[in-house]
Amino acid sequence: MNKMCSNEIKSVLLKTLIRFNDFCEKNDIKYSLAYGTALGAIRHKGFIPWDDDIDVLMMRSEYNKFEAAWGNYIKSHNDHYKLWPELDEENYFIVYVAKFFDTDTTLYEYFSKGKVIEYGIFIDIFVLDHIPVEKSEQKKLFLDVRFYWKWIQHFQRHFKKWNKFVRKYNLSLPSLDMMVNKLMERKDRYNRELTPLVSMIQDYQKKKDINLSIFKYEWFHDYILTDFEGYKFPIIKAYDEMLKNSYGDYMQLPPKDQQVGHNIDAYWR
Structure with a gap:
């Protein structure tokens, strides 16, 4: 296998997002760019220079539609994109996110304690559930x-x-x-x-401040299109509130020592 450089990884990521977006549009499924991808779209009109993944958010009802639609589609079509559903044995080690990835690539992600996971260059699909107010x-x-x-x-x-x-x-x-x-x-x-708050509930164990993973349900009622690497993708209209919730003054660049990507290697198959 030939190792991919950063620009090649981003090129495949963009194509994967385009494929994901086309499928969602065809099946009337709502999603929003999220986290570093949303931040990149608003601050850089594309990838954050040091970022190397794509994040999207879906309400539980929309994700269920996506999983069912993709499952029906893949039964009768050959496609080099694959979904690891959120609640699927193949994906339980992730514990809180579904992955949509390009099987023409191989990606190794290195975790703590020497753990290495193999899949393809991927989009992370974060699923939001309603939570109590108290x-x-x-x-x-x-x-x-x-x-x-x-x-x-x-x-x-x-x-x-x-x-x-x-x-x-x-x-x-x-x-x-x-x-x-x-x-x-x-x-x-x-x-x-249908409580007024939503969250990625499983993400609780990974966040020191759980409030960073709690959003207002009303934010996910309205969507607009935003520029990302020369294409248009959906983002919630309340993106400013979402980004402030996660990053504070998000238009300011972080310190140099925080401008790092994920611990990955990617290869062409």
Whole structure:
């Protein structure tokens, strides 16, 4: 395999976003550029110079539409793009994000403790769920979700044969599927209520300040198009509030020591 340079990675990322956007438009699915991608669009009209990934946000209802539409499409089409769904055994190690990636490339992402994950150059799809307004109820929900995710990862890593056995005979025993179902039952309560706040609930364990992952539901009612690398992509109309929530004075560049990308290597297949 031939190793890719930064510009080649960004070129593939842009093509992947274009493919993702075309599919969403065709299937009437709403999403917004998010995090560093949204910041790059507003501040740089494209990639942040040192960034090397694409982030998008979807409400749970829109993500469910996307996952179902892509699943139906891929049954009858050959495509070099692949979706790792958020709640899929192949993707449980990620714990809080779906990935849409180009299988004509190979990407190695290096994590702490020597962990290395292999996929293709990808878009991260962050899924938003409704959460309670009361802080005490929020904390309880976040802790419950973290509890179930730890069990999901435990069953996924260490009980593969057991999971297959329980699934085969449809047994009501602790297993991977049971924990996934309990997780979604816990989250869907607030999705049914359509509370005024939304969050990437599983991201709780990764953030020192959970408020950075909490947004107003009303922000995701209206979308506009923004420039990104010469193309137009959707972003929530309330992008200023979203970016201030995550970055503060987002038009100011961070210190040089923070201008770094992810720990990755990418190759052409």
